[in-house]
Amino acid sequence: MEPKDLHITDLFKQFAEAQAGLLRQGHDQRKGSASTLLTQLLHRFPLESDTSQLRHALVDPYFPVDVLVRTLFADVGGMRFFISKRRPELVDVLIGELRQWCTAFRRIQEDIRAHYDPDTITCIPLDGVKHQLPTDQWCTLCGVCCQIGGIPPEPPTTVHYPERWHIYLAGGAMDNQQVCPFLFQYFGESRFFCAIHNVKPLACRQFDQQDCRRRLSGRDLHLNEPTHS
Numbered sequence: 423m424e425p426k427d428l429h430i431t432d433l434f435k436q437f438a439e440a441q442a443g444l445l446r447q448g449h450d451q452r453k454g455s456a457s458t459l460l461t462q463l464l465h466r467f468p469l470e471s472d473t474s475q476l477r478h479a480l481v482d483p484y485f486p487v488d489v490l491v492r493t494l495f496a497d498v499g500g501m502r503f504f505i506s507k508r509r510p511e512l513v514d515v516l517i518g519e520l521r522q523w524c525t526a527f528r529r530i531q532e533d534i535r536a537h538y539d540p541d542t543i544t545c546i547p548l549d550g551v552k553h554q555l556p557t558d559q560w561c562t563l564c565g566v567c568c569q570i571g572g573i574p575p576e577p578p579t580t581v582h583y584p585e586r587w588h589i590y591l592a593g594g595a596m597d598n599q600q601v602c603p604f605l606f607q608y609f610g611e612s613r614f615f616c617a618i619h620n621v622k623p624l625a626c627r628q629f630d631q632q633d634c635r636r637r638l639s640g641r642d643l644h645l646n647e648p649t650h651s
């Protein structure tokens with residue numbers, strides 16, 4: 423099927439795969455494919471809307487494309503229900519949520535640059551260079567524990583958050599927040615890190631290895647997840 427005929431969910435998934443592949447390997451064929459799919463994706467937004475911020479967010483090496491594939495664009499199932507994200511009536515909702523996500527992502531980056539040091543706020547400098555992520559720790563950076571609707575936005579003592587971070591952390595960055603918007607992806611790989619690791623809220627600092635085991639044994643209701651590494 424041509425990209426222009428795809429449901430927004432399939433279009434986003436194809437874009438995510440091409441973009442993640444491009445960031446991981448960066449060869450020309452993927453570049454063309456990712457670019458074509460991005461153009462099609464941006465065409466789905468209302469003509470009068472400014473898509474430049476969306477474009478910047480979607481091609482950013484830290485944009486969590488895989489997280490959105492496995493939450494926003496993933497079917498949801500439970501004992502007695504199933505919600506397909508390919509329903510025609512969900513198109514406008516999904517487009518709106520994708521816009522909200524991109525906006526939050528860009529604002530968090532702006533805030534980090536304005537109020538903190540992007541070189542030291544997390545485990546790697548946020549300068550677009552592929553610095554090595556830490557490996558000497560029990561956390562594998564799978565990102566699952568940050569797939570939550572919200573957390574108490576209480577910063578460590580001596581740290582002050584920009585006003586909107588309190589809202590974002592508490593779950594108000596978008597209408598249907600399923601993942602913390604501070605969770606960044608590492609260059610298209612299945613590795614995710616907290617963009618504000620060194621100033622993250624107290625609740626996140628207290629999350630330990632036992633909590634991690636409990637969280638991973640529960641997983642979530644979403645049915646499809648990316649399989650590449």
Ligand code: SF4
Nearest residue numbers: 561562564565567634
């Ligand atoms: S679920 Fe556990 S391993 Fe995965 S990111 Fe959270 S702390 Fe790390």
Ligand code: SF4
Nearest residue numbers: 568602604605616626
């Ligand atoms: S602030 Fe960081 S550690 Fe806490 S939920 Fe968000 S991404 Fe995860």
